[in-house]
Amino acid sequence: MPELPEVEVVRAGLEPAFVGARIDSVEVFDHRSLKRHDARRGDFVGLLQGRTVLSAERRGKFMWFPLDSGDALVTHLGMSGQVLLRESAAEPDRHLRIRYAITHPEYGELAVCFVDQRIFGSMAVDELVEQDVGGGQVLVPSQAAHIALDPIDPNFDDEVFISRLRKKSTGVKRALLDQTLLSGVGNIYADESLWAARIHGEKPADSLSKPKARELLAEVRLVLTKALAEGGTSFDEQYVNVNGESGYFSHSLNAYGQQGTPCPRCGTPIRRVTFMNRGSHFCPRCQKK
DNA sequence: CTCGTGGCCTGATCGC
DNA sequence: TGCGATCAGGCCACGA
Structure with a gap:
């Protein structure tokens, strides 16, 4: 993916x-x-x-x-x-x-x-x-041209993103996946960022405080940057880099695909629910609606 | 205008 | 053993 x-x-x-x-x-x-x-x-x-x-x-x-x-x-x-x-x-x-x-x-x-x-x-x-x-x-x-800049682009404007995010009447996860708001984030890194920021994906985006929105953006950036440093995430050999060598970030996932295993922060089993026709993985204790 | 859903696609896996 | 159903989720067209 x-x-x-x-x-x-x-x-x-x-x-x-x-x-x-x-x-x-x-x-x-x-x-x-x-x-x-x-x-x-x-x-x-x-x-x-x-x-x-x-x-x-x-x-x-x-x-x-x-x-x-x-x-x-x-x-x-x-x-x-x-x-x-x-x-x-x-x-x-x-x-x-x-x-x-x-x-x-x-x-x-x-x-x-x-x-x-x-x-x-x-x-x-x-x-x-x-x-x-x-x-x-x-x-x-x-x-x-309709896609927003991605958060590791030097021209990405944090304050514009935060302001637009906090006007969305939809859930935070849906907003993170909206490529016209910020690009580059898919299901895996959305779940990972939300876990890191302790936010439930179905929490209304317009209910996020400004500091919390800033924290979320910081976690998105951190998750993407770490994955980049590790060469990308690979599952089932679906993703292979240019020489045919698999990426290897999957071992460090905290939420995505971790249903049933203990949350690395609090030990509560990670849950998986179907949302937006895709799997959403979160800690029911750390990430409250 | 904004928001949410369905369709596209193949192959692995599961239940009967 | 075989076969149909289900699941994986990126983007976009379209309907409410």
């Missing part, structure tokens, strides 16, 4: 060999993996062939690669997406959906492979639009 830390690990892993490379050819094995691509902009393959990758960018769970054409190759991993760097002659991975043959001036011929079991993820070629983020103008793909 790639969230911000996992996506950042993929972005950083691709950067050395993909940036500066030329895309020689593109094979699309399943067109459902192009659902984010607007065909009115042109043929996906045609827009990519012969182009050179200029950089590797990320905001929240969106990743994109600006091209020398002025467009960008946009990637969202969804639930089970991976981008793997392979030798040109490597056997195709299971669930391979899109394959890019590239040539890098230093590393030579390689394959960038988009592998996605459940096809919730997708790639697209999109135009870059200018956006004012307070710290200046940035370029962002049009389809990711």
